[in-house]
Amino acid sequence: MQPPAARNNKRLLAGAVLALLALFSLYCFAHIEEWRVKGRFKALAEWVDKEPGEQPMDALLKAAGARKIFADPCEFEIESYKVSAKVSLQEIMGYAAKGRERFSQLALKFYDITVVFPQKGEASVTATARLTGKKAGGEAVNETHEIECNLKKTDDGWRFTKIKAVEVLVK
Amino acid sequence: MAKSRLQEFFFPSLTPKFILRAAAVALGAYLFFGHLLVPMFIKGRSMEPTYKDGGFTFCWTMSYLFHQPERFDVVAVKLAGSKVVYLKRVVALEGEEVEFRNGLLLVDGKPLDEPYVKYRFPWDLPPRKVGTGCVYLVGDNRGMPIEEHDFGQAPISRILGKPVW
Numbered sequence: 001m002q003p004p005a006a007r008n009n010k011r012l013l014a015g016a017v018l019a020l021l022a023l024f025s026l027y028c029f030a031h032i033e034e035w036r037v038k039g040r041f042k043a044l045a046e047w048v049d050k051e052p053g054e055q056p057m058d059a060l061l062k063a064a065g066a067r068k069i070f071a072d073p074c075e076f077e078i079e080s081y082k083v084s085a086k087v088s089l090q091e092i093m094g095y096a097a098k099g100r101e102r103f104s105q106l107a108l109k110f111y112d113i114t115v116v117f118p119q120k121g122e123a124s125v126t127a128t129a130r131l132t133g134k135k136a137g138g139e140a141v142n143e144t145h146e147i148e149c150n151l152k153k154t155d156d157g158w159r160f161t162k163i164k165a166v167e168v169l170v171k
Numbered sequence: 172m173a174k175s176r177l178q179e180f181f182f183p184s185l186t187p188k189f190i191l192r193a194a195a196v197a198l199g200a201y202l203f204f205g206h207l208l209v210p211m212f213i214k215g216r217s218m219e220p221t222y223k224d225g226g227f228t229f230c231w232t233m234s235y236l237f238h239q240p241e242r243f244d245v246v247a248v249k250l251a252g253s254k255v256v257y258l259k260r261v262v263a264l265e266g267e268e269v270e271f272r273n274g275l276l277l278v279d280g281k282p283l284d285e286p287y288v289k290y291r292f293p294w295d296l297p298p299r300k301v302g303t304g305c306v307y308l309v310g311d312n313r314g315m316p317i318e319e320h321d322f323g324q325a326p327i328s329r330i331l332g333k334p335v336w
Contacts, residue, residue, distance in 0.1 A: 112252025128250040142215055144257070144321075146250040168250055169257065169308060169323035171296065 034115045037123045040158045041110045048108040063097040071159040078165040106133035121153040217310030218258050220289050234333035247331040259308035269307045271296040290314025
């Protein structure tokens with residue numbers, strides 16, 4: 001049989017472990033929506049990524065995956081390209097399928113993602129997006145932009161409602 | 172048997188004192204290299220030939236703690252955070268007028284002597300005034316069409332620091 005001091009130590013240790021687990025669960029619970037929103041950025045990056053030699057069927061399937069990422073419609077605002085429009089899901093899929101043909105390789109990565117929830121079911125996110133790859137003609141693509149995005153929560157998860165490129169350097 | 176000094180250096184005993192010391196060193200390194208002297212890998216050609224694609228440097232974030240950026244300073248500009256930054260050169264300050272005429276940079280109507288520029292495309296940009304609290308930033312590599320080069324004015328508050336070399 002163990003001495004009472006050793007039993008007390010074990011109880012203390014078990015209590016400390018339980019308290020840590022409870023704190024960790026609380027932390028996870030408090031951040032679960034933030035992680036879900038960040039997960040959408042991972043999905044968006046995977047949707048854009050293109051490996052060399054992508055088959056036309058794969059490109060079409062990828063383009064169709066837009067319905068899992070964007071709301072219908074989704075607003076795009078990229079001042080440096082003079083783009084400002086609300087685009088329907090069908091149009092996004094069409095543009096994506098055509099756009100992919102112009103590149104032989106693409107990789108999109110996000111950095112410094114900050115999520116805030118202005119109200120329930122809505123998220124505002126700022127991040128840095130970096131697009132690298134090669135055009136079909138072989139020229140390198142290297143674009144970096146700060147972006148502001150709005151997302152809304154639907155029954156199927158978070159969807160992008162607006163993507164805006166912030167002009168950090170104003171010509 | 173007691174460990175030799177060499178053995179103790181490479182294979183230290185995990186005593187509470189050692190763990191505390193290791194934790195302090197790790198925390199110090201995180202604070203120093205995460206916030207003060209930030210490592211930077213250079214990707215892109217916009218600052219060539221001064222900074223080459225694939226190069227490496229550190230950004231000293233305390234550079235502008237007591238003074239404002241000066242003309243010809245190379246600075247790191249924050250985007251959404253500090254993990255990805257633009258590396259550009261300050262060419263004009265608040266209130267000055269900037270213009271490109273046939274590849275030549277004019278500040279307040281006078282051509283700026285830029286010995287660091289080795290490649291020039293005939294850029295043309297109508298005159299514009301640098302806004303309050305802003306500086307005008309351009310990369311050293313002007314050997315590309317103007318549309319392909321990210322440059323322009325940015326608030327001084329976006330400047331993260333200065334590369335140390």
